[in-house]
Amino acid sequence: MSTTAVSEQLLTMGRAARVASRALAKLHSQAKDHALTGIARALRTRQEEVLAANRQDLEEGKRAGLSAAMLDRLLLDAERLDGIAQGVDGVVALPDPVGEEFDGRLLPNGLRIARRRVPLGVIGAVYESRPNVTVDIAALCLKSGNACILRGGKEAIHSNAVLARLVRGALAEAGAPVDAVQFVESTDRALVLQLLQMKDSIDLMIPRGGADLVRFVAEHATMPAVTGGIGVCHTYVDKSADLDGAVRITENAKVQRPTVCNALDCLLVHSSVAPKLLPPLAKELGKAGVELHCDARSLALLGAQQAARAVPATDQDWGKEFLALVLAVKVVDSLDEALAHIERYGSGHSEAIITEDHAAATRFLDEVDAAAVFVNASTRFTDGGQFGLGAEVAISTSKLHARGPMGLRELTSYKWVVQGSGHVRP
Amino acid sequence: MSTTAVSEQLLTMGRAARVASRALAKLHSQAKDHALTGIARALRTRQEEVLAANRQDLEEGKRAGLSAAMLDRLLLDAERLDGIAQGVDGVVALPDPVGEEFDGRLLPNGLRIARRRVPLGVIGAVYESRPNVTVDIAALCLKSGNACILRGGKEAIHSNAVLARLVRGALAEAGAPVDAVQFVESTDRALVLQLLQMKDSIDLMIPRGGADLVRFVAEHATMPAVTGGIGVCHTYVDKSADLDGAVRITENAKVQRPTVCNALDCLLVHSSVAPKLLPPLAKELGKAGVELHCDARSLALLGAQQAARAVPATDQDWGKEFLALVLAVKVVDSLDEALAHIERYGSGHSEAIITEDHAAATRFLDEVDAAAVFVNASTRFTDGGQFGLGAEVAISTSKLHARGPMGLRELTSYKWVVQGSGHVRP
Numbered sequence: 001m002s003t004t005a006v007s008e009q010l011l012t013m014g015r016a017a018r019v020a021s022r023a024l025a026k027l028h029s030q031a032k033d034h035a036l037t038g039i040a041r042a043l044r045t046r047q048e049e050v051l052a053a054n055r056q057d058l059e060e061g062k063r064a065g066l067s068a069a070m071l072d073r074l075l076l077d078a079e080r081l082d083g084i085a086q087g088v089d090g091v092v093a094l095p096d097p098v099g100e101e102f103d104g105r106l107l108p109n110g111l112r113i114a115r116r117r118v119p120l121g122v123i124g125a126v127y128e129s130r131p132n133v134t135v136d137i138a139a140l141c142l143k144s145g146n147a148c149i150l151r152g153g154k155e156a157i158h159s160n161a162v163l164a165r166l167v168r169g170a171l172a173e174a175g176a177p178v179d180a181v182q183f184v185e186s187t188d189r190a191l192v193l194q195l196l197q198m199k200d201s202i203d204l205m206i207p208r209g210g211a212d213l214v215r216f217v218a219e220h221a222t223m224p225a226v227t228g229g230i231g232v233c234h235t236y237v238d239k240s241a242d243l244d245g246a247v248r249i250t251e252n253a254k255v256q257r258p259t260v261c262n263a264l265d266c267l268l269v270h271s272s273v274a275p276k277l278l279p280p281l282a283k284e285l286g287k288a289g290v291e292l293h294c295d296a297r298s299l300a301l302l303g304a305q306q307a308a309r310a311v312p313a314t315d316q317d318w319g320k321e322f323l324a325l326v327l328a329v330k331v332v333d334s335l336d337e338a339l340a341h342i343e344r345y346g347s348g349h350s351e352a353i354i355t356e357d358h359a360a361a362t363r364f365l366d367e368v369d370a371a372a373v374f375v376n377a378s379t380r381f382t383d384g385g386q387f388g389l390g391a392e393v394a395i396s397t398s399k400l401h402a403r404g405p406m407g408l409r410e411l412t413s414y415k416w417v418v419q420g421s422g423h424v425r426p
Numbered sequence: 427m428s429t430t431a432v433s434e435q436l437l438t439m440g441r442a443a444r445v446a447s448r449a450l451a452k453l454h455s456q457a458k459d460h461a462l463t464g465i466a467r468a469l470r471t472r473q474e475e476v477l478a479a480n481r482q483d484l485e486e487g488k489r490a491g492l493s494a495a496m497l498d499r500l501l502l503d504a505e506r507l508d509g510i511a512q513g514v515d516g517v518v519a520l521p522d523p524v525g526e527e528f529d530g531r532l533l534p535n536g537l538r539i540a541r542r543r544v545p546l547g548v549i550g551a552v553y554e555s556r557p558n559v560t561v562d563i564a565a566l567c568l569k570s571g572n573a574c575i576l577r578g579g580k581e582a583i584h585s586n587a588v589l590a591r592l593v594r595g596a597l598a599e600a601g602a603p604v605d606a607v608q609f610v611e612s613t614d615r616a617l618v619l620q621l622l623q624m625k626d627s628i629d630l631m632i633p634r635g636g637a638d639l640v641r642f643v644a645e646h647a648t649m650p651a652v653t654g655g656i657g658v659c660h661t662y663v664d665k666s667a668d669l670d671g672a673v674r675i676t677e678n679a680k681v682q683r684p685t686v687c688n689a690l691d692c693l694l695v696h697s698s699v700a701p702k703l704l705p706p707l708a709k710e711l712g713k714a715g716v717e718l719h720c721d722a723r724s725l726a727l728l729g730a731q732q733a734a735r736a737v738p739a740t741d742q743d744w745g746k747e748f749l750a751l752v753l754a755v756k757v758v759d760s761l762d763e764a765l766a767h768i769e770r771y772g773s774g775h776s777e778a779i780i781t782e783d784h785a786a787a788t789r790f791l792d793e794v795d796a797a798a799v800f801v802n803a804s805t806r807f808t809d810g811g812q813f814g815l816g817a818e819v820a821i822s823t824s825k826l827h828a829r830g831p832m833g834l835r836e837l838t839s840y841k842w843v844v845q846g847s848g849h850v851r852p
């Protein structure tokens with residue numbers, strides 16, 4: 001771990017965030033929702049300012065030679081901006097986790113005890129080019145009573161700066177603490193490392209982006225950091241699988257949105273169904289432009305297929321997150337072999353089995369060690385919205401604090417509230 | 427953060443713990459309880475072996491000039507050993523958190539989803555002289571399906587080694603994975619730093635001991651570590667307090683066991699009740715041998731009292747964990763002043779208010795940011811057993827993962843279990 005001196009500017013932001021977090025923790029839902037509604041309104045009424053800043057980012061990005069995919073991630077238009085505002089509306093509609101009590105009970109000695117949800121304090125977020133992240137994380141932090149310090153990618157600096165200003169303006173207008181949302185406007189890369197040193201000011205660091213960013217944060221953060229976003233996802237087609245279902249689920253998990261962490265990377269197929277499953281599956285996937293990286297047995301089954309774009313797999317294909325229309329395929333002889341492959345190569349994100357056999361389904365759910373385990377469903381469902389959390393700030397693959405999609409509740413801690421009437425410990 | 431090469435011996439232990447943790451995660455409660463019952467039995471039938479090893483520790487301790495308090499912490503006798511065995515019986519009686527499902531529901535699209543508790547994996551524990559910790563942590567880890575690597579203090583090395591051997595023997599006899607409990611037998615201090623580097627083998631590190639040990643672990647651990655064990659605890663006597671209750675609660679919180687983290691360190695008294703409360707309180711505390719470190723106003727009220735052992739407080743007395751029969755005392759003019767003092771000097775462990783005023787109680791519970799907040803009760807109640815968790819491995823003052831007493835459930839994570847019938851994401 002490298003350490004570095006933290007600039008006075010960041011230290012000042014950290015202190016302001018701490019003060020704001022204390023005020024925010026006391027705000028009732030109504031006041032927070034009022035501020036959030038103001039943010040959504042500002043996103044709609046001041047669209048042109050945001051779009052102008054975004055055009056500047058896009059122009060600079062083109063000049064810098066960003067790829068078409070990168071430029072698309074950067075792009076905001078009226079529709080996308082309205083989508084961001086709708087996201088904020090959605091956060092308003094979610095229940096406030098703060099103040100919720102659970103495990104409440106009366107102890108035998110008459111003490112009344114409960115755990116009460118409280119905000120974590122100050123959340124740091126370091127992310128890449130998508131400017132919507134600025135608003136999404138600010139809204140979720142605000143609703144959960146946490147202050148936040150945001151550091152977006154340099155490609156989106158103009159868009160992010162305007163969005164942050166708009167959010168802070170709405171906070172001020174609503175009478176909420178403005179420093180509850182702060183954005184690091186400098187694009188100096190050294191500031192990321194400095195942010196990661198600020199364990200006294202930042203209670204939890206959330207990296208949102210590619211594997212390199214997540215690893216950098218995990219390595220250098222001095223405060224707790226969410227580990228996640230890297231998904232090497234498997235689907236095992238058992239010998240008892242419904243093969244039509246297997247084709248549909250595999251196609252969805254691989255093709256529906258190949259660039260995200262819950263997309264399928266490796267298909268494991270039981271040898272008894274491989275001859276029947278793989279040719280039609282390869283045909284379907286071929287239509288969608290998927291390239292198959294096949295082990296020797298699956299390649300032999302597909303070699304004759306004209307439609308299939310199948311090449312021999314290399315050792316690097318196992319345990320690889322492709323984030324593209326590429327799927328590794330391997331034939332196995334048993335559930336045990338599939339489980340062993342997943343244990344060795346999985347990243348603990350999302351793993352699925354396709355089976356009609358109850359015992360196989362049960363073993364898979366019991367034994368696979370991952371944030372989300374599926375029977376007869378696409379790994380693409382690992383998502384805060386899909387899981388009914390309303391929204392998510394990240395998907396955690398660590399086992400501490402929160403695992404899988406992190407929604408509002410996962411941005412809280414709790415305190416024990418104990419009420420007596422002169423109770424002393426015997 | 428310093429880094430250091432990890433010895434082959436520890437790496438081997440780490441790999442064995444990982445393998446054992448996978449086997450342990452699959453054991454049913456019955457099998458785990460069978461092993462725990464065997465441990466309790468061995469503690470009773472092989473008492474003499476343990477006591478002989480303990481005598482050796484005590485002799486070496488005396489020769490090394492350990493204090494009477496240290497020697498007492500080290501001491502095992504038939505009664506204490508039976509207490510440890512009873513602790514294991516208690517763990518057998520607790521419900522197994524592993525496999526418990528929560529937040530289970532049917533999503534609108536027909537997916538059945540739930541969070542299911544799973545073990546964390548491998549727990550590391552670094553602790554000081556009390557040999558009971560070896561058995562306590564091993565039992566709690568075993569019940570919660572976690573393997574553990576234990577490193578006790580060098581003073582208790584002979585006792586701990588025998589206890590660990592006895593635990594492992596009981597595991598073997600019960601057919602449970604023996605390497606689920608491993609003890610580092612070397613007293614080489616460098617090994618602690620090495621253990622803290624083993625983030626691939628150890629999922630959570632628990633320091634059990636004084637502030638220096640906790641800080642050392644927080645600073646050097648590369649894996650998540652429990653922060654806790656340091657309690658600068660306040661009790662605020664409000665103007666509306668029942669003063670007899672205030673005396674009883676203060677006396678209990680300070681005197682009942684002054685060497686532990688939930689013992690009271692600082693009493694804040696509203697100026698309107700200070701003249702009436704402090705003289706009789708000082709008399710009670712004086713009987714118990716408590717020394718009062720008083721601010722100017724409280725000293726003025728106590729100066730005339732013959733019974734009170736009162737001296738002027740220094741700046742170092744505020745925010746100090748005394749772990750002894752010493753109490754800092756300060757007169758404040760309002761609840762606000764008390765809240766500000768606690769915010770500035772508290773360690774986020776346990777804080778109490780004595781009041782008959784509902785609004786004051788509510789504000790205190792709402793605004794004090796600590797693991798446990800009390801109304802009209804002694805801070806000594808912050809304890810896994812007292813809170814109804816059955817037992818505890820540590821008391822966390824961090825907000826991530828678990829806060830306050832950590833029992834069996836706090837030694838688990840969860841996975842999302844999702845069951846469909848051919849579900850694909852639209």
